[in-house]
Every structure is written in C-alpha cells, then in structure tokens.
Amino acid sequence: MSTRTLISPAQLARPRGKVLYWTAFTVVTIVFTLVFIGPLYWMVTSGLKSPQEFAQTPPTLVPDAVHPQNYADAWGVMDLAQLLFNTLYYAFGALAFQLIFDVAAAYSLSKLRPVFGKAILGMMLLTLMIPATVLVVPQYLTVLDVPIVERNLINSPWAIWLPSVTNAFNIFLLKRFFDSIPRELLDAASIDGASSLRTLRSVVLPLSRPILGVVSIFAVVAVWKDFLWPMLTLPDPGKQTVNVGIYSLAASVSENWLLAALAIASLPTLIVFLIFQRNIMSGLTAGSLKG
Known part of the structure; x- marks a missing residue:
C-alpha cells in the first residue's frame, strides 16, 4: 500500500x-x-x-x-532544599497510593468484569469533563472535616495524597493496557492454582512495566506542578511545596533570585522528561492495538 x-x-x-x-x-x-x-x-x-x-x-x-552566585543565594535564602524535599515526599506518597488503588481498580474493570463495570468506568471518565477548579471547594470542605472519621487534614500530607488517588485518566490508561494482555495467560495461571491477586502480582504487573512507568511519571509531575491545592491545604511554611514556597517568598527576594529559584524548581521535571520521553510515548501507545 x-x-x-x-x-x-x-x-x-x-x-x-x-x-x-x-x-x-x-x-x-x-x-x-x-x-x-x-x-x-x-x-x-x-x-x-x-x-x-x-x-x-x-x-x-x-x-x-x-x-552564577544568584543560584546559590536563591537556594540558601529561599530554603529550596526543604521545599524540594517536601515536594518529593508528597509526590512519591501520591505515586504509591495511585499505583496501589488505580492498578486494583483498572485490573478489576479489565479482567474481573464486575457487575455494572462499564457504567462505573463511564462515570469515572465523565469526571474528566469536570474542570478541576469546580472541585476545589467541595474537596477543601472534605479535607477540612473528613466525613465519618471527622479529621482535619489541613497541613497534613493526606490532604495531597487522598485527592490524587482517584485519577480517572490513569485508571483508563491502565485498563486499556490490561485489556491487551491475552486472556490465555490469566487462564493458565488460574489452572495452576493462582488466585486473582497472585495473577495480578506475578503475571500482569511484570508485563505492565511500560504503562506503570508512564503512570508513575504522570503522578509525580502532577503533584510537582500543582499550585492551587497545596496553597490552600498547606499554609504552614515548613510543609509547603516548592511552587507554593517560591510564591510565598517572591515579594521578599530580588527578581533575579526569583527566576533562579524557578529554574531550579523546573529542573527535576525537565530531566525526568528528557530521560523517559521514549518510555512515555511507548507506554501511551501500548495496549492501543491487540494482536
């Protein structure tokens, strides 16, 4: 052709x-x-x-x-080491929760086929149509007084971790990849006596490294670049993320130091993208074709 x-x-x-x-x-x-x-x-x-x-x-x-001393001055005056550590802590915590719960949800929808599974997936995808700013107020009221447990999560890492768990886009990506895994592999594991959890751990996850890498990158970058939600839920200066911390100190430092701090804060995500750009593209297209 x-x-x-x-x-x-x-x-x-x-x-x-x-x-x-x-x-x-x-x-x-x-x-x-x-x-x-x-x-x-x-x-x-x-x-x-x-x-x-x-x-x-x-x-x-x-x-x-x-x-070049501007970068060293910005690092020390704005305490970027602490801000970067806080951001990494929140980002990898969110990553851990997403890998646990989003993988479980995607595996259930793809291979376990629950009742009303398609309706549940459809409702998850409908949440992608809702602007993120619309959800800020209800989410803030929720973390301010969590139902049932009645806990205030302000200035707590749980205020960052819990809202990031239910990521419909990542669940959809994982489900599409799990759909491409041949059913025969799961049937063979079942014949050998493996439970659904053992099949997920020993068969599905080793085959899913490309898409797990993509989801991991998305989860870390989403927390790293977020600004509005950490600013609302982390008012304590010692617990702020790098974006919020730089914004809070912007009025008290010179403009060249501020630009130097922004360049330092942007560097980790740029390095991640340059190193893993091929993995991102291969992971996004993995599972799009069967055969």
Whole structure:
C-alpha cells in the first residue's frame, strides 16, 4: 500500500519540491523550538543577571555579566532544599497510593468484569469533563472535616495524597493496557492454582512495566506542578511545596533570585522528561492495538 503524504514522492524528487519542503520544515522547526525553548532560556539567563541588568529596558538577550552566585543565594535564602524535599515526599506518597488503588481498580474493570463495570468506568471518565477548579471547594470542605472519621487534614500530607488517588485518566490508561494482555495467560495461571491477586502480582504487573512507568511519571509531575491545592491545604511554611514556597517568598527576594529559584524548581521535571520521553510515548501507545 502506498503512503499518503502532503507531497508526493515525484514532487519531492524535483529540485523545487525539495527546496519548498526543507524550507517549510526548517521554518516550522525553528518557530516551535523558539516557542518552547524561549521561555526556559529566558528564565535561566535572567537568573544569571544582576538586579540592575534584569531591570534594564530594553532587556538583554545575553547577560552582559554572568552571576552564577544568584543560584546559590536563591537556594540558601529561599530554603529550596526543604521545599524540594517536601515536594518529593508528597509526590512519591501520591505515586504509591495511585499505583496501589488505580492498578486494583483498572485490573478489576479489565479482567474481573464486575457487575455494572462499564457504567462505573463511564462515570469515572465523565469526571474528566469536570474542570478541576469546580472541585476545589467541595474537596477543601472534605479535607477540612473528613466525613465519618471527622479529621482535619489541613497541613497534613493526606490532604495531597487522598485527592490524587482517584485519577480517572490513569485508571483508563491502565485498563486499556490490561485489556491487551491475552486472556490465555490469566487462564493458565488460574489452572495452576493462582488466585486473582497472585495473577495480578506475578503475571500482569511484570508485563505492565511500560504503562506503570508512564503512570508513575504522570503522578509525580502532577503533584510537582500543582499550585492551587497545596496553597490552600498547606499554609504552614515548613510543609509547603516548592511552587507554593517560591510564591510565598517572591515579594521578599530580588527578581533575579526569583527566576533562579524557578529554574531550579523546573529542573527535576525537565530531566525526568528528557530521560523517559521514549518510555512515555511507548507506554501511551501500548495496549492501543491487540494482536
């Protein structure tokens, strides 16, 4: 079968076609690179400028004098080590709960086939249509006085962990992957006497490493980049995440230190993406085709 493209191979073989194709390709690549890399470059270089150069109009594209000490000063003055530790603690706690409960929910919907399973999955997916800001008030009232147990979770890591557990998108991704696992493997494990839990642990999970990696990255990044919810539920400065902590101290430090702190806070997620970008793409497409 021939591949349908915007430019036919015959047109691309002509000199004019090659020039137009590579010109358009170069322009699009440069524009998208500037759009995505430009803000990062501006943030990093602004953290290297002096306060006078930062306030200069028009701004300088390249710093006249580099001040790497700004990053060290921002690290110490804004106590970024504590803020980063808090964020990692919340992120990996949320990851642990998501892997436990979301995997169990997806496995039940995919392989155990409960009564009204499709209706339950449909209602889960309907929650993706609700804007996150709409849920802020009811969630806050819930953590302020948790029903039944009557506990106040403000300034507690549970205020971050519990709302992150029910992630409909991650459950859907996991279910789609579990659907692609041949039923014969589970039947063979059942014939050998394995229970449903043992089958999940010994058969399903080892085969699900790609999608588990994707869900793990999504869970960590979701907590890392969140701002509004941690700001509402973690008013104690010693327990704040890096985003909320930087925002709280923004008015008391110079702008170049603030940009340096933002660059440091952005670095972990950028490194995670650059290292695991192939895993993210392969995990998202895994399970989309059966056979």
